[in-house]
Amino acid sequence: MANTTQSKDTTHGREPRCVALVGPFGSGKTTLLEAILARTGKIARQGTVAAGNTVGDGSPEARAHGMSVEINVAEADFLGDRFTFIDCPGSVEFLNEMDGALGGVDLAVVVAEDDERKAPALQLILKALEARNIPRALFLNKIDKSNRRVRDVLQVLQPASSVPMVLRQIPVWEDGLATGFIDLALERAHVYHEKEPSTQVDMRDEDRTREHEARFTMLEHLADHDDDLMEALLEDIAPDRELIFADLVRELQQGLICPVFFGSADHGNGVTRLLKALRHEVPGVDRLKTELLAGDSDGAGSDTVLKVVKTVHTQHGGKLSLARLLEGQVSDGDVLFVKGAEVKVSGLYTLVGQTPTKLATAGKGDLVALGRMEGVQTGNVLTGTPAAGLADGAGVIRPPVLSTAISASQRKDEVRLSEALGKLMEEDQSLSVAHHQQTGETILKGQGEMHLRVAQERLAGKYGLDIATHRPHVPYQETVRAGTKVRGRHKKQSGGHGQFGDVVLEIAPLPRGEGVQFSDRITGGVVPKQYIASVRDGVLEALQQGALGFPVTDVSVCLVDGSYHSVDSSDQAFKMAGIVAIREGLPDCKPVLLEPIHKVVIACPSDATAKINAIVSARRGQILGFDARSGWSGWDEVVALMPEAEIGELIVELRSATAGVGSYTASFDHMEELSGKAADQALQRAGKQAA
Numbered sequence: 001m002a003n004t005t006q007s008k009d010t011t012h013g014r015e016p017r018c019v020a021l022v023g024p025f026g027s028g029k030t031t032l033l034e035a036i037l038a039r040t041g042k043i044a045r046q047g048t049v050a051a052g053n054t055v056g057d058g059s060p061e062a063r064a065h066g067m068s069v070e071i072n073v074a075e076a077d078f079l080g081d082r083f084t085f086i087d088c089p090g091s092v093e094f095l096n097e098m099d100g101a102l103g104g105v106d107l108a109v110v111v112a113e114d115d116e117r118k119a120p121a122l123q124l125i126l127k128a129l130e131a132r133n134i135p136r137a138l139f140l141n142k143i144d145k146s147n148r149r150v151r152d153v154l155q156v157l158q159p160a161s162s163v164p165m166v167l168r169q170i171p172v173w174e175d176g177l178a179t180g181f182i183d184l185a186l187e188r189a190h191v192y193h194e195k196e197p198s199t200q201v202d203m204r205d206e207d208r209t210r211e212h213e214a215r216f217t218m219l220e221h222l223a224d225h226d227d228d229l230m231e232a233l234l235e236d237i238a239p240d241r242e243l244i245f246a247d248l249v250r251e252l253q254q255g256l257i258c259p260v261f262f263g264s265a266d267h268g269n270g271v272t273r274l275l276k277a278l279r280h281e282v283p284g285v286d287r288l289k290t291e292l293l294a295g296d297s298d299g300a301g302s303d304t305v306l307k308v309v310k311t312v313h314t315q316h317g318g319k320l321s322l323a324r325l326l327e328g329q330v331s332d333g334d335v336l337f338v339k340g341a342e343v344k345v346s347g348l349y350t351l352v353g354q355t356p357t358k359l360a361t362a363g364k365g366d367l368v369a370l371g372r373m374e375g376v377q378t379g380n381v382l383t384g385t386p387a388a389g390l391a392d393g394a395g396v397i398r399p400p401v402l403s404t405a406i407s408a409s410q411r412k413d414e415v416r417l418s419e420a421l422g423k424l425m426e427e428d429q430s431l432s433v434a435h436h437q438q439t440g441e442t443i444l445k446g447q448g449e450m451h452l453r454v455a456q457e458r459l460a461g462k463y464g465l466d467i468a469t470h471r472p473h474v475p476y477q478e479t480v481r482a483g484t485k486v487r488g489r490h491k492k493q494s495g496g497h498g499q500f501g502d503v504v505l506e507i508a509p510l511p512r513g514e515g516v517q518f519s520d521r522i523t524g525g526v527v528p529k530q531y532i533a534s535v536r537d538g539v540l541e542a543l544q545q546g547a548l549g550f551p552v553t554d555v556s557v558c559l560v561d562g563s564y565h566s567v568d569s570s571d572q573a574f575k576m577a578g579i580v581a582i583r584e585g586l587p588d589c590k591p592v593l594l595e596p597i598h599k600v601v602i603a604c605p606s607d608a609t610a611k612i613n614a615i616v617s618a619r620r621g622q623i624l625g626f627d628a629r630s631g632w633s634g635w636d637e638v639v640a641l642m643p644e645a646e647i648g649e650l651i652v653e654l655r656s657a658t659a660g661v662g663s664y665t666a667s668f669d670h671m672e673e674l675s676g677k678a679a680d681q682a683l684q685r686a687g688k689q690a691a
Helices: 029-039 060-065 092-104 116-132 150-160 205-223 227-234 241-253 271-281 285-292 411-427 449-461 529-542 571-589 606-618 650-657 676-685
Strands: 005-007 017-022 072-078 081-087 107-112 136-140 165-167 169-174 177-183 188-193 196-201 258-262 305-314 318-327 335-338 341-344 348-352 355-362 367-371 381-383 402-408 432-436 441-446 467-470 477-480 484-492 499-509 516-520 555-563 591-605 622-628 635-643 663-674
Touching: 017 029, 017 092, 029 072, 029 081, 029 107, 029 271, 060 449, 072 271, 072 348, 092 116, 092 305, 092 318, 092 449, 107 116, 107 271, 116 150, 136 150, 136 271, 150 165, 150 258, 165 205, 169 205, 169 258, 177 196, 177 205, 196 271, 205 227, 205 241, 227 241, 241 271, 258 271, 285 305, 285 318, 305 367, 305 411, 355 367, 402 411, 402 449, 411 432, 411 449, 441 449, 449 467, 477 499, 484 571, 499 529, 499 571, 516 529, 529 555, 529 571, 555 571, 571 591, 591 606, 591 650, 591 676, 606 622, 606 635, 606 650, 635 663, 650 663, 663 676
Parallel strands: 005 355, 017 081, 017 107, 107 136, 136 258, 165 258, 516 555
Antiparallel strands: 072 081, 169 177, 177 188, 188 196, 305 318, 305 381, 318 367, 335 341, 335 381, 348 355, 348 367, 402 441, 402 467, 432 441, 477 591, 484 499, 499 555, 591 635, 591 663, 622 635
16 A cells, blocks of 8 residues: 555646546557556556556456456546546446446546447447436547548447437548548647647648538537527538537537547547547536435535445455545545444545555545445445435446356365455445355356456455355256155164154145145044154155255145154154155155246347347247347347256357347246256256166
8 A cells, every 4th residue: 555645636627527438348448548647647658458567457357367357547637637537347247347437427438449340339338328327428449440431430330329429520541541630620630649649730622521521410410409500500601619619518418419539549649639528528526416416405415425436355455435526525534424324434545547545635526445434335425414325326236147156165264255255246246146055055146257257366366265166056856746655664772762653644746836735634643743743844854855866846745644652752753754754755756857947038139139049949948039129229139938057158158149248137937847868967967866
């Protein structure tokens, strides 16, 4: 932990703005952050992801895999304005990181590239922004590698956005390469320089017609929400430049348009123009505060308001709560309130990548890390005075799509593993842990292979745990197809009082879903009343492991006869008699295996629906139908019934068939008989032998 203590500089005119860098995996978000930090003088030299020397992707797991697996934060000053940038992972498996961060940002820069295969992934990002009403601008990265007109690229990307993507620039081409750009609002041409700001040049004659057409298209989009501008265009009157800029700012901030900039983060091209747009057009923190506290008089009246966007457990500094100050100031040692409870700030820090620097105080608009805020979770709202428990959560928690059974390799580490898993879930709300009562397994659930792998790497690296994992066992059950009548006798003599219990049971199948039913038809006291409950206990215990080795369900057991000994009979003896009867009778009842069937709803791009149907069928699924996904242009939802045994790695195939964006939800529907080769294979996998 760095020892430097400082206060935030509040001498500039406006509060700091907070900008998220989001976009599909591999689009260049971390590189863009690096270019911004280099351009603003925050770092001396621009690093690269390949070299592993960027401010972002600083964790061991991110470095090892060459990809963002958590958010990274960095501040930069540009022309007197201060910005906090949050670099968010682009992989669909780590989008929960973005979801949390969006709770504290003023605008999102969506980093994309000329790759139509990533358009569905771009739509996932834009949908999340639209759902949260986050203003957004698009930075079309890697313009140096594009060989298509920018307007052609936008035709591919536009279906991913519910609002128009509006070009703010057009490229200047030379020999098929983008050597500069023309600003459509200012009508000025610039030429790129390697990792340096561009310089203004005279616009070439051959570019003027292109500029005029592109500018008119931009103005038409703006005029859709401005009658004065529309009137000027219809009357062929040149609109006032101040009006154009006012419309650009207003329509961006209201989410009516998605302005498009472009450049090359790797070469540092287009960075200064993007920063200038952010400086003039990003809304202040009051917009976020107004939306968050709308209608809440308690929170709105507090002198200090913070929104927690991320929870981190550091190896040496303990728990940190990354929070945006929406109002007021906060200092180390302050007392804040969450859901009416007091929490004390035990350390105040600013983060640059993974490196914290100690602060004395911070003010409105700042993004800070609060030390050891016990009981505070991602999504909570903290206030300086007791408020009505404000908490809007971290957004929609994405349902898990892959699971693994996890255990400590050494029994002595079981408690430590439980504690570490709790911390991982606090950091990442899309991870969950469940204990399966039937199989006795602890199940770790997440968003995919890499998501679970990173979690396991953190357990090993951060917490020093040696863990073992395996594919979770399927909770098969069994039932019976026929009935029988069986006697169970438990008799034992070993000196003194013996043990004697004698019962006759009728075992019969029940309709699916009826569970286990126990009854008795004892007459004449052949089994004394006080022992009937013990017989029931024995029956239920024996049914936990039937003839095939699995819990038995949908069966009725009726105690119809028996005998007792006035001295040797006891509760334990009759319990054992019930166990004996069940174990001897079940093999004669034509036992059959039952497997759990789930209802699965798969979301996928429409052009992949046929592939998804084939995948479902190959996994013994029964397709119930498919339809257009509500609110998602170009997407379908496939509904099917599928055995749980086939769902285990379904997500791997889905993502392979959908360029990484397919997802599903599953919920238990019913138990179904399993016979033949499939049943034999299930028994073998479970280490059982068919009777």
